[in-house]
Amino acid sequence: MPVASDVSRRAFLGTGLGTGALAAKLPDSWGPLKGAPVIDAHDHMSHHSRSTWMEDDRKIIDAADRLGIDQLCCSILPPGRPARPESFRECNQMMSEAMKRFPGRILGYCFVNPGWTRDALEEIERCVGDRGFIGIKLYNDYQASEPVVFPVVELAIRLRVPILHHAGHTSWLQQSQPRISDGNHFSELAKRYPEAMIICAHIAGGGDWEWQVKALAGAPSVYLDTSGSVIDEGTVEMAARHLGVERLLFACDGSMTASVGRIRGAQLGETDKRKILSENMQRILGRRVG
Amino acid sequence: MIDVNAYLGHFAFRQLRHNTADGLLKLMDRAGIQRAVVSSAAAITYRNAQSGNEEVTAEVKGRGGRFIPFAVLNPAYAGWRDDLKTCHEQFDMKGVRLYPRWHNYKLSDGACRELVNAAAERGMTISIPLRVEDRRQQSWLVDVPDVDHEEIAVLIRAFPKARFILVSGSGYVNSPLGRQNNGLPANYAIDIALLSAVMASEIGRLLYNLGENRIVFGTGMPFHYPDPALLKVEVLEASPAVKVKILEQNALRWLGL
Numbered sequence: 202m203p204v205a206s207d208v209s210r211r212a213f214l215g216t217g218l219g220t221g222a223l224a225a226k227l228p229d230s231w232g233p234l235k236g237a238p239v240i241d242a243h244d245h246m247s248h249h250s251r252s253t254w255m256e257d258d259r260k261i262i263d264a265a266d267r268l269g270i271d272q273l274c275c276s277i278l279p280p281g282r283p284a285r286p287e288s289f290r291e292c293n294q295m296m297s298e299a300m301k302r303f304p305g306r307i308l309g310y311c312f313v314n315p316g317w318t319r320d321a322l323e324e325i326e327r328c329v330g331d332r333g334f335i336g337i338k339l340y341n342d343y344q345a346s347e348p349v350v351f352p353v354v355e356l357a358i359r360l361r362v363p364i365l366h367h368a369g370h371t372s373w374l375q376q377s378q379p380r381i382s383d384g385n386h387f388s389e390l391a392k393r394y395p396e397a398m399i400i401c402a403h404i405a406g407g408g409d410w411e412w413q414v415k416a417l418a419g420a421p422s423v424y425l426d427t428s429g430s431v432i433d434e435g436t437v438e439m440a441a442r443h444l445g446v447e448r449l450l451f452a453c454d455g456s457m458t459a460s461v462g463r464i465r466g467a468q469l470g471e472t473d474k475r476k477i478l479s480e481n482m483q484r485i486l487g488r489r490v491g
Numbered sequence: 492m493i494d495v496n497a498y499l500g501h502f503a504f505r506q507l508r509h510n511t512a513d514g515l516l517k518l519m520d521r522a523g524i525q526r527a528v529v530s531s532a533a534a535i536t537y538r539n540a541q542s543g544n545e546e547v548t549a550e551v552k553g554r555g556g557r558f559i560p561f562a563v564l565n566p567a568y569a570g571w572r573d574d575l576k577t578c579h580e581q582f583d584m585k586g587v588r589l590y591p592r593w594h595n596y597k598l599s600d601g602a603c604r605e606l607v608n609a610a611a612e613r614g615m616t617i618s619i620p621l622r623v624e625d626r627r628q629q630s631w632l633v634d635v636p637d638v639d640h641e642e643i644a645v646l647i648r649a650f651p652k653a654r655f656i657l658v659s660g661s662g663y664v665n666s667p668l669g670r671q672n673n674g675l676p677a678n679y680a681i682d683i684a685l686l687s688a689v690m691a692s693e694i695g696r697l698l699y700n701l702g703e704n705r706i707v708f709g710t711g712m713p714f715h716y717p718d719p720a721l722l723k724v725e726v727l728e729a730s731p732a733v734k735v736k737i738l739e740q741n742a743l744r745w746l747g748l
Contacts, residue, residue, distance in 0.1 A: 264689035435508050458719050463716055
């Protein structure tokens with residue numbers, strides 16, 4: 202597995218410009234991350250309907266190189282939703298190809314629409330069982346606590362892979378995503394399936410993050426990814442205080458400098474940051490069957 | 492380093508940490524930021540914004556020049572002319588921050604134009620935060636969109652001798668404000684708080700389109716972590732000389748210091 206350079210790793214723990222100098226004076230010590238791969242638990246490769254998909258994929262790898270991210274757990278979503286089986290199968294085929302283009306660097310989530318139960322389950326079996334995908338990605342086709350999602354969760358439990366679920370809680374703009382899931386939906390799902398590894402997506406890209414953190418406080422089996430474009434000071438610290446650092450997973454979801462900067466700026470100890478950046482997701486990935 | 496985009500005081504819809512002068516200074520010291528343009532976060536939702544300016548003045552008193560205070564003025568509210576005079580002459584504020592969406596007026600309104608003209612005649616810089624909070628997370632009480640780029644472009648065109656700093660905005664490269672040869676006077680600078688430095692690299696494209704003298708360092712702290720802005724400069728594909736301009740030299744010029 203490729204390991205990012207020491208210089209780029211400093212992006213996470215250093216205060217390169219904080220010394221009053223430019224990048225040449227980045228601090229030398231970043232001890233806690235030494236040897237530990239930095240894992241982005243939520244990101245995306247481009248759908249091939251975009252004419253620039255290959256260049257876009259290359260750009261995210263370049264950004265990861267510059268920011269010291271070793272592995273990116275990605276999915277590909279179709280441009281038209283809700284996705285039909287042929288559409289999500291096509292996305293996963295593209296994802297499989299991306300995993301081959303960037304071996305060890307890009308890890309794949311299998312995206313399905315749980316409304317197509319049989320097709321979704323077959324696709325997950327194929328992707329996780331045969332193609333080496335590391336988990337399942339669900340979007341906003343259904344709320345996480347709806348019964349239609351349960352067969353997918355049960356299969357994820359059997360395969361011992363995580364489900365990364367799109368999420369958000371907002372007082373506005375709800376009309377555009379009427380079935381988006383929030384912390385309450387995940388809590389309800391977690392009560393029914395406490396052994397499932399559910400990842401609530403992008404705390405910094407899904408609206409009222411304080412609400413989301415509080416809603417997840419009573420669902421100890423649910424993880425929270427730290428991705429998103431919103432760089433509100435204190436987000437990571439509040440999540441750590443209410444949920445515990447063991448439940449936080451570093452992620453970018455396309456917002457690369459915001460997401461790395463958020464972790465770097467968080468007032469947490471280096472041991473805690475190491476868990477968020479690496480160990481927690483390593484532990485999840487290590488549970489996979491086979 | 493000079494941060495052109497910082498705040499003091501409470502914000503109505505979210506607790507801010509590090510929002511006192513002492514707290515912000517600690518954050519600045521940790522980040523290596525020597526000076527910061529500050530204005531009242533409370534004045535964004537106060538009916539009478541001048542109360543926020545008074546609070547900021549009291550807070551920064553005796554802080555040895557680390558803070559560069561700006562006045563939040565609402566041209567739709569009574570007494571703004573007196574407030575402008577007080578803020579400039581008594582409070583020694585170097586600029587004005589405008590919140591047309593939060594304060595419910597248009598940049599094209601006559602009173603706003605009169606305020607911009609009066610501030611510019613005093614040599615004050617006009618700062619326009621395009622966003623205070625991401626709209627997705629706003630309280631159920633308010634639904635405040637970002638300031639429209641086109642509306643800003645019209646104002647900028649009307650006051651070619653004024654100095655503007657646009658902060659907490661994004662998407663410039665696809666708007667009149669960020670295009671090359673856009674026909675606008677070069678009387679505005681843009682801060683990097685919400686711009687990308689990798690992938691789409693809006694900072695790099697704006698450096699190319701607008702020139703290296705018009706991009707300035709801004710964090711949005713304590714609303715924001717300062718670290719993303721610092722990191723953007725670190726990973727930006729630009730020469731050390733350009734980075735120094737972004738971090739400090741450009742701000743000195745745009746603030747008239």
